[in-house]
Each structure stands twice: as structure tokens, then as C-alpha cells.
Amino acid sequence: MGPGPSDVSPQVLAAQARPTIGHLDPLFVGMMDELKQLLQYAFQTNNAMTIAVSAPGSAGMETCFVNLVEPGDTVIVCRNGVFGERMRQNVERCGGKAVCVDNAWGEPVCPTRVEQALKQHPEARFLAFVHAETSTGALSDAKTLCALARQYHCLSIVDAVTSLGGVELRVDDWGIDAIYSGSQKCLSCVPGLSPVSFSERAVAVIKQRNSPVQSWFLDQSLVMGYWSGQGKRSYHHTAPVNSLYALHEALRLLAAEGLQQAWQRHKDMHQLLAKGLQQLGLDFVVAEPYRLPQLNTVYIPNGVDDAALRSRLLNLYNLEIGAGLGELAGKAWRFGLMGYGARRENVSICLQALSEQLQQG
Amino acid sequence: MGPGPSDVSPQVLAAQARPTIGHLDPLFVGMMDELKQLLQYAFQTNNAMTIAVSAPGSAGMETCFVNLVEPGDTVIVCRNGVFGERMRQNVERCGGKAVCVDNAWGEPVCPTRVEQALKQHPEARFLAFVHAETSTGALSDAKTLCALARQYHCLSIVDAVTSLGGVELRVDDWGIDAIYSGSQKCLSCVPGLSPVSFSERAVAVIKQRNSPVQSWFLDQSLVMGYWSGQGKRSYHHTAPVNSLYALHEALRLLAAEGLQQAWQRHKDMHQLLAKGLQQLGLDFVVAEPYRLPQLNTVYIPNGVDDAALRSRLLNLYNLEIGAGLGELAGKAWRFGLMGYGARRENVSICLQALSEQLQQG
Numbered sequence: 001m002g003p004g005p006s007d008v009s010p011q012v013l014a015a016q017a018r019p020t021i022g023h024l025d026p027l028f029v030g031m032m033d034e035l036k037q038l039l040q041y042a043f044q045t046n047n048a049m050t051i052a053v054s055a056p057g058s059a060g061m062e063t064c065f066v067n068l069v070e071p072g073d074t075v076i077v078c079r080n081g082v083f084g085e086r087m088r089q090n091v092e093r094c095g096g097k098a099v100c101v102d103n104a105w106g107e108p109v110c111p112t113r114v115e116q117a118l119k120q121h122p123e124a125r126f127l128a129f130v131h132a133e134t135s136t137g138a139l140s141d142a143k144t145l146c147a148l149a150r151q152y153h154c155l156s157i158v159d160a161v162t163s164l165g166g167v168e169l170r171v172d173d174w175g176i177d178a179i180y181s182g183s184q185k186c187l188s189c190v191p192g193l194s195p196v197s198f199s200e201r202a203v204a205v206i207k208q209r210n211s212p213v214q215s216w217f218l219d220q221s222l223v224m225g226y227w228s229g230q231g232k233r234s235y236h237h238t239a240p241v242n243s244l245y246a247l248h249e250a251l252r253l254l255a256a257e258g259l260q261q262a263w264q265r266h267k268d269m270h271q272l273l274a275k276g277l278q279q280l281g282l283d284f285v286v287a288e289p290y291r292l293p294q295l296n297t298v299y300i301p302n303g304v305d306d307a308a309l310r311s312r313l314l315n316l317y318n319l320e321i322g323a324g325l326g327e328l329a330g331k332a333w334r335f336g337l338m339g340y341g342a343r344r345e346n347v348s349i350c351l352q353a354l355s356e357q358l359q360q361g
Numbered sequence: 362m363g364p365g366p367s368d369v370s371p372q373v374l375a376a377q378a379r380p381t382i383g384h385l386d387p388l389f390v391g392m393m394d395e396l397k398q399l400l401q402y403a404f405q406t407n408n409a410m411t412i413a414v415s416a417p418g419s420a421g422m423e424t425c426f427v428n429l430v431e432p433g434d435t436v437i438v439c440r441n442g443v444f445g446e447r448m449r450q451n452v453e454r455c456g457g458k459a460v461c462v463d464n465a466w467g468e469p470v471c472p473t474r475v476e477q478a479l480k481q482h483p484e485a486r487f488l489a490f491v492h493a494e495t496s497t498g499a500l501s502d503a504k505t506l507c508a509l510a511r512q513y514h515c516l517s518i519v520d521a522v523t524s525l526g527g528v529e530l531r532v533d534d535w536g537i538d539a540i541y542s543g544s545q546k547c548l549s550c551v552p553g554l555s556p557v558s559f560s561e562r563a564v565a566v567i568k569q570r571n572s573p574v575q576s577w578f579l580d581q582s583l584v585m586g587y588w589s590g591q592g593k594r595s596y597h598h599t600a601p602v603n604s605l606y607a608l609h610e611a612l613r614l615l616a617a618e619g620l621q622q623a624w625q626r627h628k629d630m631h632q633l634l635a636k637g638l639q640q641l642g643l644d645f646v647v648a649e650p651y652r653l654p655q656l657n658t659v660y661i662p663n664g665v666d667d668a669a670l671r672s673r674l675l676n677l678y679n680l681e682i683g684a685g686l687g688e689l690a691g692k693a694w695r696f697g698l699m700g701y702g703a704r705r706e707n708v709s710i711c712l713q714a715l716s717e718q719l720q721q722g
Contacts (some may be wrong), residue, residue, distance in 0.1 A: 005382075013381075017374045018374075019368075019374070020367075020369040025681065054416055054553060055420060055578065056600075192602075214455075215427075216419065238366060314386070
């Protein structure tokens with residue numbers, strides 16, 4: 001019950017352990033066609049350029065920036081936690097100019113401030129923000145922010161690492177242009193893959209680049225030869241075959257449950273956990289309307305030894321909870337309720353263990 | 362028996378299917394300390410900066426180039442197959458200047474030509490070459506090439522994707538400065554990880570860079586906070602936990618067998634296979650002294666339908682062999698004898714199946 005990697009279901013682990021076959025084997029290629037459709041369902045998109053990057057979420061982030069941003073481009077970057085700041089670093093490493101819109105840690109991104117920045121920077125080409133901040137547990141209004149991006153002729157780049165599969169997310173309806181996620185959060189797959197999707201507008205920008213993409217490994221114009229699904233696939237790099245078995249199975253389980261049902265389950269489990277945490281006297285970092293169901297961040301009570309308590313939970317109950325990150329290090333705990341981990345039994349174990357151990361300080 | 366991913370042993374698949382735990386969990390961190398030592402053994406190095414990049418071999422290649430090469434740097438790049446050419450593209454995407462030394466496909470890199478280029482380009486800072494060319498099956502003399510690099514004050518960058526674990530490779534004795542490999546060749550681990558190692562001289566170059574590394578994800582100065590092994594690990598990205606279980610187990614099996622014994626086994630199986638292939642009238646692309654034991658490339662006999670024959674081997678015998686790549690597409694087959702796949706029973710099945718199917722054309 002940390003901030004991810006989340007608990008992986010036995011079915012997904014078993015799928016991953018199937019014998020490794022070649023990434024150009026017809027059986028594997030058939031599975032990849034299904035995987036693409038399952039990813040499109042999870043993202044709620046018809047985008048043809050919907051794939052899983054062969055590396056963790058940070059590489060998914062980099063994939064979006066290196067393919068879209070060219071030297072000199074202005075990008076409005078919203079920062080309300082660790083991952084907005086990481087976006088800024090990506091923009092600058094691509095030679096772009098980052099204009100930062102800041103909100104306090106624990107707050108959502110403020111659309112009014114974003115609109116102000118868009119007005120002040122008519123040269124901006126992209127608006128980048130984090131849908132669900134893993135470092136704080138705050139949910140931002142992606143629908144409104146993407147509409148603003150479009151109104152001001154920007155493409156939107158959205159971090160959905162922690163949101164995909166856990167809260168409402170509609171790539172096509174909301175007009176998201178580039179989005180990346182991680183396999184190890186609400187999809188409850190093993191860590192190491194990053195689903196990404198690009199809109200037709202984003203693909204057009206990639207095709208009209210003046211400079212080559214600085215990363216060979218993440219260059220989508222090369223990678224798409226493998227993922228195109230139009231008959232013969234061309235070799236780019238060796239696909240992480242077994243991790244892709246696992247992702248296929250995790251997405252199949254999500255589709256079998258239904259996306260809306262999964263969102264509702266995360267909400268239900270969150271309400272149970274939140275009620276219990278509050279009964280234990282723990283205060284949430286994020287105001288109620290912006291709380292992520294899948295990531296519950298609460299302040300550590302005065303007098304409690306952060307590391308010692310987490311250590312006891314791990315050693316006595318086999319229960320991981322997350323430490324604070326960045327500004328919240330040593331000040332907060334993060335309780336994940338992600339994917340397969342968002343189950344009633346986990347909520348119960350967690351609340352009982354906490355209640356027993358908080359008394360010891 | 363293709364060019365990789367190679368056959369993965371049941372023990373490695375089982376290790377990979379162990380429950381996912383947090384990448385900062387003390388148990389996992391302990392495993393990572395062991396993994397680092399096992400990687401150092403496989404590479405025959407004491408380099409402190411020895412890690413597994415959380416992505417396939419192509420990302421390992423990019424890790425070496427983006428961390429070492431700065432805009433304007435000259436790099437001598439040896440090309441005798443697909444992967445030398447990929448190195449050139451990496452150099453140029455880093456803003457470096459590539460000076461190419463070419464050999465025909467199937468030939469090893471020629472040290473005389475390399476020395477000529479080093480003499481003609483005293484400004485060169487790096488010499489980059491492929492130890493074992495996966496596209497042709499040719500082995501180059503890494504010891505001699507690295508000695509030349511040092512003689513002419515260059516750092517060596519070596520592609521060991523297909524060589525690690527399959528043929529003699531001694532990072533420290535040969536003075537290799539930067540090296541990358543893949544998990545899915547002679548280590549017989551699942552695809553998706555890339556072991557890399559940097560010498561102290563290479564680390565010094567990274568520390569003295571004038572410009573930031575263009576990739577955030579692959580920036581070794583950031584990644585090393587997690588791999589340093591000095592007590593507390595800092596978060597960089599979510600480690601691919603289950604793939605790392607698999608790599609740990611694959612390296613443990615290699616250490617249990619012994620590196621020299623593994624090299625000898627590859628040699629023995631190659632000799633059996635080569636004898637059989639020649640009895641079937643198949644000619645090797647690579648001259649005898651430069652043949653890789655783990656990758657046997659032979660010309661497709663006249664009148665044989667390449668794709669149809671490979672398809673029959675796959676469907677009738679559950680046997681994958683590799684198609685030709687690049688210049689050799691449609692002209693050659695590649696028979697892998699890598700890691701767990703380098704077994705007597707595989708050689709027998711392969712020769713018998715080929716003998717049955719070649720008669721049909």
C-alpha cells in the first residue's frame with residue numbers, strides 16, 4: 001500500500017512467467033495487436049499512436065517531451081509536486097524554455113493561473129501538467145486544463161502515471177494531445193513499462209519537426225514501425241516480451257472489470273480508508289474535493305517516529321506504506337490504494353495495524 | 362535459437378514471478394547489492410559504476426553515448442553491421458561528430474584501419490565498436506582495439522550486447538571504459554534490461570561535463586544515487602522490480618556454472634552445430650577465426666524460400682531461427698546458441714529439423 005509499485009495480482013505474475021518467445025513471432029505480434037486495443041480502452045482513445053514504451057514512467061515522460069519539444073519552444077509547466085518539476089527539467093534538457101505555473105504542494109493546478117500564463121505567453125506551444133500528483137495525492141482538473149490549452153493553441157502533455165485506471169480519464173473527450181502513464185500504479189502490472197498515447201495533432205507536430213529527436217531509443221517515428229500493426233513489423237529494439245505479457249493480462253483484467261467499475265472501486269475503498277484514518281486522528285494533506293482515491297497522503301502525527309513506524313508495519317504486518325517525497329519527506333505518509341491493491345481486506349489490515357502501532361509512537 | 366531473446370530457463374522465469382515488492386524495500390535493496398556484485402563478476406570488473414539500465418540494450422547504448430559525448434566531440438565509430446551504424450546515429454543525436462571506420466558485413470573491425478583513423482583524428486575523444494555483431498555473427502578483437510584507444514588517448518565504448526556471458530570478455534584487463542549489454546542474449550534473462558559499466562576514467566569524464574546530459578532518464582549522475590549501495594538509496598525512477606529478480610537469478614546461475622565454463626560450453630555447442638551445418642552444405646558468412654560461437658550466420662541455399670522454411674521450423678518443431686538483418690536480409694539465417702539455449706538437445710533438434718525441411722526447399 002505504498003505509492004507504487006502496487007500489489008500485482010497472481011494472474012499477472014503468472015502471465016509474465018510464460019516462456020519467452022521472439023518479439024517478431026506471429027503469436028507475440030498477435031498479442032501486441034490486442035494489447036494496443038486494450039491500451040486504447042484504458043486511455044479511452046482511438047489514437048493510432050498508442051503504445052507501451054519499453055521502460056518505466058520517467059521514460060514515458062521523456063518520450064512525450066523529446067518527441068514534441070524542439071529547441072527554443074516555450075512550454076507552460078505546472079508544478080505542484082515532484083513530477084511537475086521533473087517535467088521542467090525534461091523541457092530544458094530538450095532545449096525548450098519552461099514557463100512555470102506554481103501551486104503549493106497538496107493543491108491542484110489552478111486553471112486561473114494557467115490561463116494567465118497562456119495569455120502572457122502567446123508563443124507557448126505546449127501546456128504540461130500532472131493529472132494525479134504521486135508526491136502529494138492531489139488530483140487536477142485535466143478536462144478544464146486541456147480545454148484551456150486548446151483555446152490558446154497549445155498542445156497538452158499530461159502525466160497520468162498514477163491516474164490511469166484509478167480515476168476518470170478520457171483522452172479523446174478531453175482533447176489530451178500527449179499522455180504517459182506507468183504500468184505499476186493502478187494497472188497493477190509489474191514496473192518497467194510506460195503506456196503512452198499521442199493525438200493526431202501531436203503526431204502532425206512530430207512529423208513536422210525541424211530537428212531529429214535527440215533520443216534514438218525513444219524516437220516514436222522509429223518505434224512506430226514495430227507497433228503499427230499493419231502486417232509486417234520492423235525491428236527497432238528487442239521488446240520486453242515478458243513484461244508485455246504481464247501488461248496484456250493486467251489490461252485484460254481491467255477490461256473484464258470495466259473501467260467505470262474500477263474507478264468506482266477505487267472511490268469506495270478510499271472512502272473506507274479515509275474514514276478510518278480520520279478516526280485515528282490523521283489529517284489529510286489534500287483538501288477533500290481534490291483527493292486522489294488511489295493515493296492518500298496524511299500528516300505524520302507529532303511525536304511519531306516516521307521510519308520506525310513504517311519499519312514495524314513492514315516487518316510485523318508485511319505492509320508497505322509510502323514515505324513522504326520532496327517537501328513532504330518526514331512530514332507525511334502516502335497510502336496507496338491502487339489497482340489490485342484497492343481491496344477491502346487491505347484497508348482493514350492497514351487501519352488495524354496503524355491503530356496498534358500508533359499507540360507505540 | 363534466434364539472435365535473441367534467447368530461451369529463458371524455468372528458474373529465471375520463476376524468480377521473475379515472485380511477488381512485486383517496493384524498490385526501496387530493505388529486502389529488495391539487499392538483492393540489488395548482490396546483483397551489482399554479480400554484474401561485476403560477469404563483466405570481470407571492479408568498476409563501482411556497474412548497474413542495469415531499466416530498459417533494453419538500445420537504451421544501454423544510448424546511456425553510454427549521452428553520458429560521455431558532448432556536442433562537438435569527435436568519436437571514431439567502427440561499422441561492420443547494424444549496430445555500429447546505430448552507434449553513429451547515437452553520436453550524432455548527442456551533437457557529436459562521428460568518424461566512421463568501415464568493414465564489410467561479416468568481417469571483424471580491422472585494427473589497422475582503426476589506428477589510421479586515430480592518427481588522422483588526434484582530436485577524437487572516443488573509440489566506439491561492437492564486440493560481437495548480432496547482425497553478422499562476427500567477433501572483433503576488443504583487447505587490441507581498447508589498447509589502441511588508450512594509446513591514442515581515447516576512451517573506449519564497447520557494445521557487448523551479444524558477447525557478455527558467451528565469449529571471453531574482461532573489462533578491467535582490457536581497459537574498457539564504457540560497456541553495455543543486454544539481458545536477453547547469453548545471460549538468458551528476460552528482455553528489457555541493459556547491464557552497463559563505466560571505468561573510473563569514464564566517470565571522471567562524466568563528472569567534468571560542461572553541458573547537462575540530454576536524457577533525464579539515462580543521466581547516470583542521477584541514477585547512481587539509487588545504485589550507489591552506500592546505505593540509503595534515493596529515488597530516481599521506479600526500478601523494474603520483477604525483471605531485476607530475473608536478472609539476479611540469471612547471473613546467479615552464470616556464477617554457479619563459472620564464467621570460463623560458460624564460455625567453453627558456448628564454444629563446444631558451436632563446434633557441434635557448425636559441423637552439422639556444414640554437413641548440410643550451408644556456408645558460414647564469417648571466416649572461421651572470427652565466428653561467434655553464440656551466433657552462427659549462414660547463407661540461405663539457392664532455391665530455398667527463406668520465410669516459408671523459417672515458418673515451418675517454428676510451426677512444426679517449435680523452433681525459432683533468425684532472419685537476416687540489414688544487408689543480409691533474405692540472404693542469411695542466424696542461429697543463436699545463447700546462454701540457456703546453448704544445449705546439446707537444441708543443436709540436435711535444429712540439425713535434424715533443418716535436414717528434414719531443407720529437402721522441401
